[in-house]
Amino acid sequence: MKVAFELSGEHETLPKAEVLGCLEAFDTCFKEVADLDMLFIIEIEEMPSIASRLAMTHNILEVLGFCPADTDSIADLVGTVDLNLKKDETFCVRARQVKEHVLNISDLEKQAGAIIYKRGYRVDLKNPDVVFRLVLTQGKCAFGKLMYSVDRTQYESRRPHRRLFFHPGALLPRVARALVNISSICEGGTLLDPFCGTGGILIEAGLTGARCIGADVQRKMVLGANTNLRHYGIGGELMIGDARNLGLADNSVDAVVTDPPYGRSALFRARSLEDLYDCSLKEIHRILRPGNKAVVVSQIPIEKIAEDAGFTTIGHHRQRVHKSLTRRIIRLEKMR
Numbered sequence: 001m002k003v004a005f006e007l008s009g010e011h012e013t014l015p016k017a018e019v020l021g022c023l024e025a026f027d028t029c030f031k032e033v034a035d036l037d038m039l040f041i042i043e044i045e046e047m048p049s050i051a052s053r054l055a056m057t058h059n060i061l062e063v064l065g066f067c068p069a070d071t072d073s074i075a076d077l078v079g080t081v082d083l084n085l086k087k088d089e090t091f092c093v094r095a096r097q098v099k100e101h102v103l104n105i106s107d108l109e110k111q112a113g114a115i116i117y118k119r120g121y122r123v124d125l126k127n128p129d130v131v132f133r134l135v136l137t138q139g140k141c142a143f144g145k146l147m148y149s150v151d152r153t154q155y156e157s158r159r160p161h162r163r164l165f166f167h168p169g170a171l172l173p174r175v176a177r178a179l180v181n182i183s184s185i186c187e188g189g190t191l192l193d194p195f196c197g198t199g200g201i202l203i204e205a206g207l208t209g210a211r212c213i214g215a216d217v218q219r220k221m222v223l224g225a226n227t228n229l230r231h232y233g234i235g236g237e238l239m240i241g242d243a244r245n246l247g248l249a250d251n252s253v254d255a256v257v258t259d260p261p262y263g264r265s266a267l268f269r270a271r272s273l274e275d276l277y278d279c280s281l282k283e284i285h286r287i288l289r290p291g292n293k294a295v296v297v298s299q300i301p302i303e304k305i306a307e308d309a310g311f312t313t314i315g316h317h318r319q320r321v322h323k324s325l326t327r328r329i330i331r332l333e334k335m336r
């Protein structure tokens with residue numbers, strides 16, 4: 001079947017990377033069908049249950065058809081395609097136009113709804129059994145059946161200032177969750193954050209079912225992260241420790257996701273920031289299982305340092321936070 005991910009527009013590359021990271025976590029075979037603005041379509045035999053993990057996807061659809069984004073082609077498609085709908089099931093149609101405003105969305109919903117109604121199905125706008133969606137982007141239209149809507153409000157409720165222990169500089173939960181997903185951590189796998197701060201990454205990892213290990217040089221951070229994790233019912237091990245020398249066994253963790261200090265004014269323990277990256281990336285490389293991924297956030301380019309530590313860089317993203325801070329996010333692999 002063809003599956004479409006309606007991606008959020010909050011970042012250009014992270015939403016798709018997050019979907020790919022989750023599919024990799026499930027070791028799923030799939031083929032990319034279309035990579036459009038805020039719409040990513042794949043061909044897959046059976047969808048693994050990744051929907052509840054995603055932070056930067058709005059909806060997941062089973063694609064019924066694909067056509068040019070004009071009224072006649074859409075009417076044609078909706079009128080002829082196999083709807084995969086039982087006679088006693090009610091439906092409604094929802095449409096979304098990415099960025100452009102070529103067609104009137106509410107007219108489009110009404111027209112498509114009328115066509116399906118004429119095919120003998122009952123409309124229920126309030127509580128339908130099936131929601132059909134039309135997604136228009138880059139001159140194309142995907143018509144599909146809603147499989148899953150992602151509850152993105154949960155991320156708002158976990159924003160850093162709403163947690164029991166707060167300290168400035170923590171990532172937003174949606175970003176932290178996307179990074180956890182990009183690490184391709186499996187449920188039950190062990191994820192390490194050696195610069196855990198208030199525990200934002202570990203909370204998101206724990207909620208996906210990962211076993212969490214965190215370290216920070218500051219005792220108050222470790223105590224605070226512990227309070228935050230327990231609040232969300234997440235277990236795991238937290239330690240006061242130096243990311244350059246953690247007492248963990250070689251090849252013992254399944255993924256690393258971390259947000260080390262950046263900016264010249266950041267508090268860190270090392271001779272210099274370069275020394276901190278250099279030694280901690282070597283330590284992360286030692287502890288990570290071969291074939292697995294580390295996702296590291298920085299402000300300066302650290303690919304060369306990571307590669308000197310033994311990693312291969314397999315993904316890059318940039319996220320502008322404000323005028324003087326653009327985060328670089330790299331996905332690293334420890335070769336087998």
Ligand SMILES: C[S@@+](CC[C@H](N)C(=O)[O-])C[C@H]1O[C@@H](n2cnc3c(N)ncnc32)[C@H](O)[C@@H]1O
Binds near residue numbers: 171218270
């Ligand atoms: C950018 S903050 C991490 C924020 C974190 N993602 C959160 O959710 O709060 C970086 C953290 O690294 C810690 N740190 C600095 N030097 C360290 C070192 N050598 N080893 C371990 N942690 C260190 C700091 O205490 C700080 O809490």
